[in-house]
Amino acid sequence: MSGTTAIRTATLVTLTALAAGCQSTGEESAAPAGTTAAAPSASAPAAGTPATAAPSPVTAANTATVCAGVDKLIIASSRKIADDSAAATRRELTPEQVNAQLKGNLTDLADDVRGQATRAQDPEIKALIAATADRIDAGARSATPVKWLTSTFVGIPRHLTDECHA
Numbered sequence: 001m002s003g004t005t006a007i008r009t010a011t012l013v014t015l016t017a018l019a020a021g022c023q024s025t026g027e028e029s030a031a032p033a034g035t036t037a038a039a040p041s042a043s044a045p046a047a048g049t050p051a052t053a054a055p056s057p058v059t060a061a062n063t064a065t066v067c068a069g070v071d072k073l074i075i076a077s078s079r080k081i082a083d084d085s086a087a088a089t090r091r092e093l094t095p096e097q098v099n100a101q102l103k104g105n106l107t108d109l110a111d112d113v114r115g116q117a118t119r120a121q122d123p124e125i126k127a128l129i130a131a132t133a134d135r136i137d138a139g140a141r142s143a144t145p146v147k148w149l150t151s152t153f154v155g156i157p158r159h160l161t162d163e164c165h166a
Helices: 002-022 063-092 093-118 123-141 147-151 153-163
Strands: none
Touching: 063 093, 063 123, 063 153, 093 123, 093 147, 123 147, 123 153, 147 153
């Protein structure tokens, strides 16, 4: 597979995963601000809901804002990666040039995500987002960032949806 085909494939997989992972479940607006929604019964979990510990009813005031900010950064970066891959095809970049461009995009994203982590007031959310930035940095350092995109990056939005928006 050529470098251009690989980046196109990675972009398609990434955007598909992001579309699925960053979709709002609607649960964020289920309860009015300042109230807590009733927790589902432990004996009757909702269909399709993974068995996880119930989230703490008390979270920092800016958790939803910070988590949404990270989602927006990941979506914007994914769009930039897709746009760059289309441009790489037109400009006939070498695989090395494509990798360098992708590494730069991932480094920028990791820095932006880390900035959101510093804003988080909840220590668990701060740690989650900082760890996410570290994972993205690992992709930027990868010898094959296109492969990292399709194997690791695509799982980040789902993980954030499960952990940050819980």
